[in-house]
Amino acid sequence: MQVASVVVEIPARALDRRFDYRVPLEWEGRVAPGQRVYVTLGRRLCQAYVWSVADVDGPAARDLKPLLAVVDDTPLLTAELMDLVAWLGERYGASTQACLQAVVPAAFRLQPQRKYRVRPDFRGLPPDDLQPLWQALRREPLSYRQVLARHGPDAAIALERLLALGCIEEAAAGRDQVGARQIWFAVPTGSLETMRAAATERSRRAPRQARILEALAAAWAEAGCPPGGVPLTALSLRPSDEPVRALAAQGMVRLEAREVSRVPEAAAGRDERPAALTRWQAEAIRRLSARVVDERFSVHVLHGVTGSGKTEVYLQVMEACLAAGGGALVLVPEIALTPQMVQRFVGRFGPQVAVLHSGLSQGEKRDEWMRVRRGAARIVVGARSAVFAPVENLRLIIVDEEHEPSYKQEESPRYDAREVARWRMERCGGTLVLGSATPSLQAMHEVERGRADVIPMPQRTNGKPLPPVTVVDMREELRAGNRSLFSRALRQGLEEAVGSGRQAILFINRRGYAAFLLCRSCGETLDCPHCDISMTLHRGRDGAWLQCHYCGETASVPAVCPQCGEPALRPYGVGTQQVEQALREQWPTWRVMRMDVDTTRRKGAHQQAISRFADGDADVLVGTQMIAKGLDFPNVSFVGVVSADTMLAVPDYRAAERTFNLLTQVAGRAGRAEAEGKTVVQTYRPEHYAIQAAAHHDYAAFYRRERALREAFSYPPFCEITVFWAIHPEERLARSAAQRFERELRRRLGEDGVTVLPAVAAGVGRVEDKYRYQVVVKYSHWVHVREGVMAAFRTVDEKMHSAGGTCVLDVNAGRIG
Numbered sequence: 132m133q134v135a136s137v138v139v140e141i142p143a144r145a146l147d148r149r150f151d152y153r154v155p156l157e158w159e160g161r162v163a164p165g166q167r168v169y170v171t172l173g174r175r176l177c178q179a180y181v182w183s184v185a186d187v188d189g190p191a192a193r194d195l196k197p198l199l200a201v202v203d204d205t206p207l208l209t210a211e212l213m214d215l216v217a218w219l220g221e222r223y224g225a226s227t228q229a230c231l232q233a234v235v236p237a238a239f240r241l242q243p244q245r246k247y248r249v250r251p252d253f254r255g256l257p258p259d260d261l262q263p264l265w266q267a268l269r270r271e272p273l274s275y276r277q278v279l280a281r282h283g284p285d286a287a288i289a290l291e292r293l294l295a296l297g298c299i300e301e302a303a304a305g306r307d308q309v310g311a312r313q314i315w316f317a318v319p320t321g322s323l324e325t326m327r328a329a330a331t332e333r334s335r336r337a338p339r340q341a342r343i344l345e346a347l348a349a350a351w352a353e354a355g356c357p358p359g360g361v362p363l364t365a366l367s368l369r370p371s372d373e374p375v376r377a378l379a380a381q382g383m384v385r386l387e388a389r390e391v392s393r394v395p396e397a398a399a400g401r402d403e404r405p406a407a408l409t410r411w412q413a414e415a416i417r418r419l420s421a422r423v424v425d426e427r428f429s430v431h432v433l434h435g436v437t438g439s440g441k442t443e444v445y446l447q448v449m450e451a452c453l454a455a456g457g458g459a460l461v462l463v464p465e466i467a468l469t470p471q472m473v474q475r476f477v478g479r480f481g482p483q484v485a486v487l488h489s490g491l492s493q494g495e496k497r498d499e500w501m502r503v504r505r506g507a508a509r510i511v512v513g514a515r516s517a518v519f520a521p522v523e524n525l526r527l528i529i530v531d532e533e534h535e536p537s538y539k540q541e542e543s544p545r546y547d548a549r550e551v552a553r554w555r556m557e558r559c560g561g562t563l564v565l566g567s568a569t570p571s572l573q574a575m576h577e578v579e580r581g582r583a584d585v586i587p588m589p590q591r592t593n594g595k596p597l598p599p600v601t602v603v604d605m606r607e608e609l610r611a612g613n614r615s616l617f618s619r620a621l622r623q624g625l626e627e628a629v630g631s632g633r634q635a636i637l638f639i640n641r642r643g644y645a646a647f648l649l650c651r652s653c654g655e656t657l658d659c660p661h662c663d664i665s666m667t668l669h670r671g672r673d674g675a676w677l678q679c680h681y682c683g684e685t686a687s688v689p690a691v692c693p694q695c696g697e698p699a700l701r702p703y704g705v706g707t708q709q710v711e712q713a714l715r716e717q718w719p720t721w722r723v724m725r726m727d728v729d730t731t732r733r734k735g736a737h738q739q740a741i742s743r744f745a746d747g748d749a750d751v752l753v754g755t756q757m758i759a760k761g762l763d764f765p766n767v768s769f770v771g772v773v774s775a776d777t778m779l780a781v782p783d784y785r786a787a788e789r790t791f792n793l794l795t796q797v798a799g800r801a802g803r804a805e806a807e808g809k810t811v812v813q814t815y816r817p818e819h820y821a822i823q824a825a826a827h828h829d830y831a832a833f834y835r836r837e838r839a840l841r842e843a844f845s846y847p848p849f850c851e852i853t854v855f856w857a858i859h860p861e862e863r864l865a866r867s868a869a870q871r872f873e874r875e876l877r878r879r880l881g882e883d884g885v886t887v888l889p890a891v892a893a894g895v896g897r898v899e900d901k902y903r904y905q906v907v908v909k910y911s912h913w914v915h916v917r918e919g920v921m922a923a924f925r926t927v928d929e930k931m932h933s934a935g936g937t938c939v940l941d942v943n944a945g946r947i948g
C-alpha cells in the first residue's frame with residue numbers, strides 16, 4: 132500500500148509539517164512528489180503538495196485517510212524545485228508553505244469554492260453506478276464538500292470517474308484559482324468530399340450546420356490537408372449550440388477542447404546583432420560558453436563598465452547554452468525598468484522566451500509558467516521571483532546588475548535571489564554569471580576566496596572613455612553666493628547638452644518636493660502621527676500636502692508651526708518635484724520630464740516614459756534611482772547628480788557601497804554612443820571615498836577601502852548578519868520580546884564566533900503605530916547557528932503571536948533598522 136506524505140497549503144505555523152495519507156488503489160503508481168492533491172485536514176478540504184511517496188504495509192497505513200483527488204497528471208513541481216523548497220525553508224527559517232507560495236504562482240492555489248456540473252457537450256449516459264451522482268449534478272452544480280456530505284465519502288471516487296469520462300466538469304474557473312484557458316475546436320472526421328457533399332445537402336434543410344461544414348472545408352482547402360480544426364469562437368458558436376451538437380452527434384465533426392495561452396506571443400522585435408564584438412566581449416563569450424557546455428558548476432563575475440556591452444555577452448552565451456540543449460534564466464532588477472533589455476532578448480530568441488513580470492494577470496502568469504514547465508519556452512527573463520521558474524535542463528543563470536538590493540525579498544521567505552540562483556546552479560551543474568559595472572562586495576569577496584572568477588570588460592563598446600566626472604563642493608557654491616539647487620558647473624553642463632540638441636539626465640534620490648518641513652524658530656519637524664519619521668512635502672497642481680513614505684498617511688501643510696505657532700516652517704532636503712520646478716523656472720522653453728514612483732504608478736507608465744525620452748520627447752529627464760539602471764539612451768550627453776549626500780546619509784553599513792554603485796550607474800548613462808559624455812556630482816562631502824572613487828571610475832580603489840572597513844568592523848562579507856524584529860502596538864511588549872530573544876540567543880549560542888548585539892529600538896522605531904525593536908546577530912555560517920536562532924525565535928514568536936504582535940526573522944538581512 133502506498134502512503135503519500137504531503138504539505139498542506141494552509142499557511143498556519145502549526146501545520147508546517149508533513150501529513151500522511153493513504154493512496155487509493157486506483158491511483159497507485161500515479162502519485163509522485165511535486166504533484167498537487169486534495170486532502171481533508173480535520174474537516175477542512177485543502178490543496179496539498181505530495182512531498183514523498185512510500186510503500187508501507189500494516190494496519191497503520193490502512194487507517195489513514197485517503198487522498199481525495201490528484202490535481203496534476205504530471206507533477207507541477209520538479210524534483211529540483213521540491214528540494215529547493217526544502218532548502219529555502221532551512222536557509223531562511225521560513226515555513227514550507229511560505230516557500231511553496233514563493234515558488235508556485237498564485238494562480239495554482241486552490242479556489243476554496245469549486246463546483247461540479249454536468250458537461251454541456253456530453254451526450255449519452257454514464258455507467259449505471261455513477262448515475263445517482265450524475266443526476267444530482269444535473270439538477271444543480273455541487274461543491275466538493277456538498278458532494279461528500281450528500282453522497283458519502285465514496286463519492287470522491289465517483290466524482291473523479293465522472294470527470295475522467297468527461298461527463299462532468301468543474302464549474303467556473305476550473306481547478307486552480309485561475310485555470311487554463313480552453314477553446315473548443317470542431318475537427319473534421321470525414322474526407323473533404325464528404326464534407327462538401329454534406330454541406331450542399333444541408334444548405335436548405337440545416338443552413339447553420341452547412342456553414343460550419345463549409346468553414347471546415349475552406350480551412351481544409353486553404354491548408355491543403357485536413358485542418359487541425361476550426362475554433363468555434365471564430366464561428367461565434369459554443370459547443371452547446373444546436374448545430375454544433377447535431378453535427379457532433381451525426382459524427383460529422385469531433386469537438387476538442389484545447390488549452391491556449393492568454394499571453395499574446397511576444398512580437399519578435401528587431402535583433403540587433405553588432406557587426407563586430409569588442410575583444411573583451413569576444414573573450415568573455417568564449418570563456419563563459421566553454422563553461423556552459425561542460426556541465427560543471429561555476430560562478431563568474433562579469434565586471435563590465437557601463438556601456439561595455441554586457442547584454443550582448445549574455446545573449447551569445449545563452450545561444451551557446453541553447454545549442455547545447457540547456458535552458459537559461461536571466462534575472463533583472465525590475466522588468467518595468469529594463470524594457471530595452473527585455474526587447475533585445477525577445478528580439479533574438481522570439482517565442483522561446485517567457486517574460487515573467489508583475490504586470491501579468493494571474494492567468495497570464497499561469498500560462499507562461501506552464502509554457503516553461505512544459506519546455507516550450509527554454510529561456511526565462513524576469514525579476515527576483517523568476518529565479519524559481521521551472522526551466523527544463525537549467526544550465527545557465529545570469530543575474531544582471533548583480534549589486535542591486537532588489538534581489539533580496541523583504542517578506543517571508545526573505546530569500547536572496549542571488550543565493551537561490553547559486554543553489555540551483557550548484558545543484559544542476561550549471562553556470563552562474565553575475566554581471567555588474569560595480570560588483571557587490573559579496574561577489575568580489577567570493578572571487579578573492581577562489582569561489583568565483585572575474586571576467587573583466589574595462590572598455591566601452593563605442594571605444595570612448597568613460598565620461599569625466601566633476602565633483603562640485605556645494606559649500607563653495609554657497610560661499611560664492613550661489614543659493615540655487617544647481618551649481619555653476621551643473622548649469623553649464625545642462626545648457627551645453629540641451630543647446631547642442633542632446634539630452635540630459637538629472638538624478639536625485641528622493642521623490643516628492645522636500646524631505647521634511649522644519650521650523651526655523653523652534654527646530655520642530657513635522658512627523659507622521661503613526662510613524663517615527665518626518666513627513667515628505669509633495670506639491671501638485673492643487674497645492675501642497677504632506678505624506679508619510681512609510682505608511683502613506685497624508686496631511687495638509689499647516690500655515691504656522693504646530694509647536695511654537697511661528698510661521699517659520701521651511702522645506703529641507705530636495706526632491707524630484709523641486710528639481711523639476713526649478714528647471715521649468717530657469718529654462719521655461721525646455722521640455723522637462725519627471726520619472727519617479729509618483730509619475731509611474733499606472734501600468735505600463737514606466738515603459739512609456741522610457742520610450743518617450745528615448746524618442747527625444749524631452750530635453751531633460753529628472754528622476755530617482757529608477758533612471759539609473761541599465762538604460763541605454765544614445766543621445767544623452769550630460770548627467771547631473773543633484774545631491775550625492777542623501778544616499779550617504781542612510782544609516783546602513785552599505786550606504787557607501789550604494790552611493791558608489793548609484794553614482795557609477797548614473798554617470799554611466801552619459802556618452803554611450805557618438806556624443807561625448809559629461810557628469811557633474813554635487814555634494815557637501817566631496818572628499819568621501821565613495822564619491823571620489825566613483826568620480827575616478829576606480830572600482831578597485833573603492834573596493835579596497837570598503838573591504839578594509841567591513842573587515843575592521845566585522846560586517847558582511849566578513850560575517851553574515853541576521854536581524855530579529857519584535858513588532859507590537861505596545862512599546863513595552865516589543866522591547867521585552869526583543870530582550871527575551873537576545874537572552875535566549877546568548878544562552879543557546881555561546882560566544883564562539885557569534886556576536887549578539889543588544890536589543891534596541893529599530894532605526895525607525897515606530898511604523899503604523901507599531902513599535903519595533905531589533906536584535907542583530909553576526910556569525911560566520913548560518914548552519915552553525917541555525918538551530919539556536921530558530922529555537923530562540925520560536926519561543927519568542929509564539930508568545931508574541933498570542934499577544935497580538937509579530938516577530939520577523941531576516942536571515943542574511945538586506946537591511947538593518
Ligand SMILES: Nc1ncnc2c1ncn2[C@@H]1O[C@H](COP(=O)(O)OP(=O)(O)OP(=O)(O)O)[C@@H](O)[C@H]1O
Nearest residue numbers: 405407408409437438439440441442443592761799
Ligand atoms: N560589439 C559592439 N559594437 C558596437 N556596439 C555594441 C557592441 N555590443 C553592444 N553594443 C551596444 O552598446 C550599447 C551598450 O551595451 P549594453 O547596454 O549591453 O551595455 P552594458 O554593459 O549593459 O552597460 P550598463 O551596465 O550601463 O547597462 C548598446 O547600445 C549595445 O547595442
Ligand SMILES: [Zn+2]
Nearest residue numbers: 650653692695
Ligand atoms: Zn516652531
Ligand SMILES: [Zn+2]
Nearest residue numbers: 659662679682
Ligand atoms: Zn507614517
